[in-house]
Amino acid sequence: MRYTYVILLCAGFIFAACGGSKKAVIAPDEQNQPSVLSEAETTPEKTAEEPIIEVEEKLVSVNELPPDPARYFVIIGSFRNPDNAKYYQKQIHLDGFSSELLKNEEGLYRVSVMTFDDILKARKEIKRIRETFPKYSDTWLLIQVQ
Numbered sequence: 001m002r003y004t005y006v007i008l009l010c011a012g013f014i015f016a017a018c019g020g021s022k023k024a025v026i027a028p029d030e031q032n033q034p035s036v037l038s039e040a041e042t043t044p045e046k047t048a049e050e051p052i053i054e055v056e057e058k059l060v061s062v063n064e065l066p067p068d069p070a071r072y073f074v075i076i077g078s079f080r081n082p083d084n085a086k087y088y089q090k091q092i093h094l095d096g097f098s099s100e101l102l103k104n105e106e107g108l109y110r111v112s113v114m115t116f117d118d119i120l121k122a123r124k125e126i127k128r129i130r131e132t133f134p135k136y137s138d139t140w141l142l143i144q145v146q
Contacts, residue, residue, distance in 0.1 A: 056145050057144065059103065062101050070117055073112040077111035078109070079109045
């Protein structure tokens with residue numbers, strides 16, 4: 001009888017560890033290494049009503065140019081490799097975006113499509129981009145700190 005309980009307990013742990021049958025999609029992360037996204041993260045029906053990610057960062061100069069003095073940046077892409085960021089700039093240009101490259105202290109290159117001195121205007125623009133271009137639903141706000 002004790003042996004049966006041990007087998008049932010082990011089977012329960014194995015079943016719980018499997019986590020069901022959700023499928024995952026591989027997507028590149030900031031370091032251009034594959035990462036696994038859950039099924040919920042891959043649904044194309046993201047809406048503009050999702051919360052806007054806001055990150056505070058100190059920016060450093062790119063190619064000897066000082067960072068823009070604006071405080072709020074609409075970020076449409078982030079890359080560790082500057083060549084990937086430049087390539088992405090060309091891709092988003094096809095959708096009508098002009099952009100600039102920013103760099104943070106950790107060496108990540110941010111592709112910014114707009115800058116603002118007013119946080120409410122920046123948030124409004126992020127919502128507009130998400131509604132107009134669903135493929136850029138992960139657009140977020142960078143807040144420059146001094």
